[in-house]
Amino acid sequence: MAAKRKFNIFDHELVPEHRILSDEEKAELLKKYNIKLSQLPQIKASDPAVEELGAKPGDIIEIKRKSPTAGIYYYYRIVVED
Amino acid sequence: MHSIKKVIGKIEFGILAPQEIRKMSAAEITVPDTYDDDGYPIDGGLMDKRLGVIDPGLRCETCGARAGECPGHFGHIELARPVIHVGFAKTLFRVLQSTCRECGRILLTDEEIEEYMHKFEFAEGRRSEINRLIKEIHKKVKERKTCPHCGAPQFPIKFEKPTIYWETRIDEEGNEYKHRMMPSEVRDRLEKIPDKDLSLLGFHPENSRPEWMVLTVLPVPPVTTRPSITLENGVRAEDDLTHKLVDIIRINNRLKTNIEAGAPQLIIEDLWDLLQYHVTTYINNETSGVPAAKHKSGRPLKTLSQRLKGKEGRFRGNLSGKRVNFSARTVISPDPMISINEVGVPLAIAMELTIPEKVTEFNMEKLKKLISNGPDKYPGANYVIDPEGRRIRIMETNRETVLEMLDIGWTVERHLMDGDIVLFNRQPSLHRMSIMAHRVRVMPYKTFRLNLSVCPPYNADFDGDEMNLHVPQTEEAQAEARILMEVQNHIISPRYGGPLIGGIQDHISGGYLLTREGAYFTRLEVEQMLMFAGVDVDELPEPDRVEKGVEFWSGKTIFSLLLPKDLTIWYENKVGCKDKEKCEKLKKAIEEKLVLSDEEIRELSDDGFVYIRNGKLLSGVIDKKAYGREDGRLLDLIVKEYGTERGKQFLNQVTKLAIWVITHKGFTTAIDDEDLPQDAIERIREIIREAENNVNRLIQAYEMGELDAHPGKTLEETLESLIMQKLAEARDQAGDIASQYLGMGNHAVIMAKTGARGKILNITQMAAMLGQQSIRGKRLYRGYRGRVTTHFKPNDLGAEAKGFVVNSYKSGLTPTEYFFHAMGGREGLVDTAVRTAQSGYMQRRLINALQDLKVDYDGTVRDPSGIIVQFRYGEDGVDPMKSWGGKTLNVDRVIVRTLLKMRGE
């Protein structure tokens, strides 16, 4: 699966920035929205961006997207097993 | 409110095993009859008292409860011979093809079984993946000639709809012959399939064995599922299901006696097929290839599938949507005199629909008056509810006692009265604005009345449309309707952030007649129109003109009386500027100074550019751009800066004012609106000649091979597009000539230019020429070989032969032109029909997917289990209905308002 890619997908302009949240940030996020991990949107461990970051199931990914209405919009997804 | 005691964790579906059917059965049913001559249920019959009771007075022999309390109990029929369940016939065919006829194993090698088991595990219950695998296995296995497990030869199986299976066998001499597999043989084979192979066929061995798809026992639904009804003449009519079950039992019994008597195989098979037919139609009476079972009257029976399927079926008709109380439906008609948030309710409906009102010391007298009026005199009341919750119908006989007993804490269900809040709805309810809250106005006659401005959100007209009305019963529901659903809260559309409700048609034309340059009115007229529009002014402004002692007010001055006193706005209107330079100068001047002097206004003002300063219309005419739908700038501004209530008031007043003006000035359009002078007609003819010549030259060039193909197009396509271009030009030129001769004195032109109704193109088509007719953007070409109709030579590429109509609606179409026009017109009809069907389906899918999502108090969008869909609604948390074109703030407006304030204006 983790075969070497010839290019970094994050270099592509259509791929938004992805980032793994630290444990503190994770706790903060869950507290802010008063949710359990299972109530977060999901992203598969086999997602190219997740593989590139090396995130493991259980990690939360922060996606910084461009938004036509809000300018910048942060979306959070929990990594789940494939 | 009840607290939730139990939560459904999961639901498992499966097929009933014969043993299970027997276990849940309260009685075996053997008698093909219902009631005896005394009307008493026959033991062992289809109305057996062990299956529950529906007649009052009888007790259920299974649970002991009376009719209405007993939920009913299943019974069963032991079938003399097994029959195929139609709903599973296709599945059975697949299973038969996939398994060995001798040992019952799946026709995969052990290695393949291993491999697929692995793949199934990997699919992890994903339905689409599992379905794909099952299909793949079936495709692979059905061609296998021998069993990989026992080596037995396999024969091809044919499936004859709906329930017959044939096996093509080979006899000792090597001849092929067809063997019919009776259901018992099918069942024997299925029984042999081992559990471990079943999952590869898509079965869950514990919940559904394939042989259970061949019925040996038939469940008989409880009596409560198929109640008999007594007609007026006292005759009992049985439910369709009961009729069908009678047939099944009768044939089953006959089959049983014949088998026991050792009847010939042929007779037994005939009866067996008959049993199969009855069971098939009992399950689905619309099976293709099976004649539907019918009543004596010829009406097809409504059996199990028919109860569930389709629009009127259990799912769509009773679970997704149901009939409700406190609602009314009738034809709608227009009433320009009522407010946009009112609805005219016929008296007869107002006396049927009620609102529960709690008795307090403040309303006691009023409610007592209503009760003494009773249900038949308006305004009255139909029921009272005592503190224990008992409903008492008010009647002539008990009126006095009810009045005496009535006290604080009782509830009176009084008639609908003026000012009550109700929900008003027109199907298809495609968006939020299809259901809005209105205030009741009780009126005579039998139709619902609504203001013309609310026709667009409902998409209503008055060619026989009907609408529904619902009366919210609780204070919470009424408050919610009042705050969220009232019409004025929906003037601004959430789709594009502009007004969805606004002036239409005559409202726009009238606004133009009122405010155009040179429109002056006498004191009498002004007083009348203001009174009509419901505008409350203490004193009229100074007259704009006094001639021979007669005072005159301009329409602009009168219009200004409806505007908020500090409203300032400027824009180029729909009519537009004739002198672009002058308008540009005016716009610049306003943007620079904001406040122009009287001289500047006199010099620069133009009917095409609106300038309103501090609630005074100083320049420009009022048209669709002011308070029309979609682009009503003025209405938009009033709603957003002065609130929905002010917006409603403005719209009510301005539409009535416009109606007064249009009725008193007179406004008609007729065929002479399309009259053109002779020289205009000459010029149009010249254009047509010119266009035809151009087309002929192009065709000649093409035929001589002098035409160069455009990039990406063939030579023919190039020619077509050049011709189309030339002909479109010709129509535009003809239209230009027509509009040169038709000015703002022409009512059709007024309507087109102000945006009230129609486009200039419509006038062009009426007065000058219809132009090119097209299908799918191409000139007409279909019909005969190389030509559309036989009136032309084959392969004629000329304008006239391919749908160019040189006549106008007024001059009249030639027969060929008429036919071309019908061809083009048909495309439009087909398009709308197809589009509505497709968008309706899409809409239902979307609604099913989105209906349970909501915006939470923290601004997140979540589903019912709290799973987050958006971390902020719309990513920016903005309600488009309450925004400035999608933005939370309009900085320009803030600056304008501040500047005006600073200058003390």
Ligand SMILES: [Mg+2]
């Ligand atoms: Mg209609």
Ligand SMILES: [Zn+2]
């Ligand atoms: Zn019972």
Ligand SMILES: [Zn+2]
């Ligand atoms: Zn075998």
